[in-house]
Amino acid sequence: TEVKRISVPQLMAYKGEQKIASLTAYSAPFARLLDEHLDMILIGDSTAMVGYDMPSTLAITLEQMAAHAAAVVRSTRRACIIVDMPFGSYQESPSQAFQSAARMLALSGVAGVKMEGGAALAPTTEFLVERGIPVLAHVGLMPQYVNSMGGFKAQGMTDESAERIYNDALAHEKAGAFGLVLEGVAEGLARRITEDVSIPTIGIGASPDCDGQILVTEDILGLTGGRIPKFARQFADVGALISQAVGQYAEEVRSGTFPALENCFGVKKQAGQG
Ligand code: KIV
Ligand code: NA
Numbered sequence: 001t002e003v004k005r006i007s008v009p010q011l012m013a014y015k016g017e018q019k020i021a022s023l024t025a026y027s028a029p030f031a032r033l034l035d036e037h038l039d040m041i042l043i044g045d046s047t048a049m050v051g052y053d054m055p056s057t058l059a060i061t062l063e064q065m066a067a068h069a070a071a072v073v074r075s076t077r078r079a080c081i082i083v084d085m086p087f088g089s090y091q092e093s094p095s096q097a098f099q100s101a102a103r104m105l106a107l108s109g110v111a112g113v114k115m116e117g118g119a120a121l122a123p124t125t126e127f128l129v130e131r132g133i134p135v136l137a138h139v140g141l142m143p144q145y146v147n148s149m150g151g152f153k154a155q156g157m158t159d160e161s162a163e164r165i166y167n168d169a170l171a172h173e174k175a176g177a178f179g180l181v182l183e184g185v186a187e188g189l190a191r192r193i194t195e196d197v198s199i200p201t202i203g204i205g206a207s208p209d210c211d212g213q214i215l216v217t218e219d220i221l222g223l224t225g226g227r228i229p230k231f232a233r234q235f236a237d238v239g240a241l242i243s244q245a246v247g248q249y250a251e252e253v254r255s256g257t258f259p260a261l262e263n264c265f266g267v268k269k270q271a272g273q274g
Contacts, residue, residue, distance in 0.1 A: 005079070006078065006080040008112055010080070011040060011080050011178065012199060014039065014212070015199065015200045015211050016211075019212050020039045020179075021039055022079075022202060022212060023038055023041065024042050024043070024046060024047075024050075024215075024218075027072070028071045028072070031071070032076065034076075035075070035076040039212070040081075040212070040214075041072060041081050041082070042114065043065060043068050043072050043083040044216065045065060045087070045143075047060065047065075050216060051068075058146070059087075062086055062100055064086075066103075069083040069104070069107075070107060070108040082114055083104060083108060083114065084113070085097070085101060085113050085114065090124060097115070097124045101133045102133065113134070113136070114135070114136040114138050115136075115137060115138065116138040116143070117137070117168075118139060118168035122137075122172050122175040123175065125172050125177050126175035130176070135172075135176070135177045135178065136202075137172035137175075137181070138181040139168040139169050139180060139185075140165055140181075140206070141153070141155050141184030154184045154205065155184055156185040156189040162185075162186060165185060165189060165193075166192065166196075169182070169197060170193075173197045173198065179199050179201070179202055179211075180199060180201045181202050181204065182203050182206040182207075185205070187206070190210055194211060200212055204231060205229070205231030206231075216232070219232040220234060220235045221235065221238040221239070222237040222239040222240065223239050223242075225239065
């Protein structure tokens with residue numbers, strides 16, 4: 001049966017009605033499993049660190065992000081699919097951002113793009129939205145600003161910093177963003193922004209009162225091989241399951257019990273069988 005994909009306006013209408021459940025996905029096997037459960041799937045540039053083992057998100061390219069996004073779009077049919085615009089593809093000017101985002105949409109088929117930036121990026125949000133590209137604005141802890149921040153640390157802890165992030169959020173709302181990702185911000189600030197804007201907020205290390213939540217899928221499945229960030233929760237240990245299965249496979253290859261003849265082609269049946 002035909003399943004209708006959740007649209008950006010539908011996601012916006014969730015505000016005050018139901019929570020938005022979302023996670024990241026970078027590839028078809030994960031996207032397929034996530035699709036039936038989630039309202040939104042993000043192809044996050046966190047794949048630079050999670051999937052490519054890069055030290056930050058800065059070096060991933062538009063072409064790499066588009067290839068991952070296309071895989072996620074092809075392997076899903078229900079969730080609204082949004083992609084991160086990579087560092088350097090949108091910060092220079094609204095027209096650079098539009099060209100990059102239009103190319104991203106053409107290459108991948110996603111419904112909209114996410115961009116990190118404060119109030120200074122609001123004119124870019126407005127430029128894209130007015131030209132038909134839905135924008136999810138990402139404020140607070142912005143990993144593409146790692147060099148300016150001097151690391152990944154929670155934001156909005158002082159009154160001054162909280163006020164700046166509050167104004168960033170409202171500037172993007174005014175510019176027409178369809179939603180706000182609030183990452184790594186003080187809980188009370190995330191709650192206040194959520195109360196004061198008419199668009200959904202999606203929190204990660206933010207507040208239970210946000211209109212939705214997002215996490216990196218590998219973090220909740222035990223697939224990062226390291227410690228779980230404070231803002232995440234491990235819901236399963238898929239890493240242990242994979243390790244056990246691969247270990248058993250290797251053992252059976254070495255002992256000669258895999259493959260069995262039933263896994264082989266053109267095997268002559270023995271007399272008296274079949
Ligand atoms: O890149 C990413 O995964 C993200 C979020 C988790 C919001 O931007
Ligand atoms: Na990101």
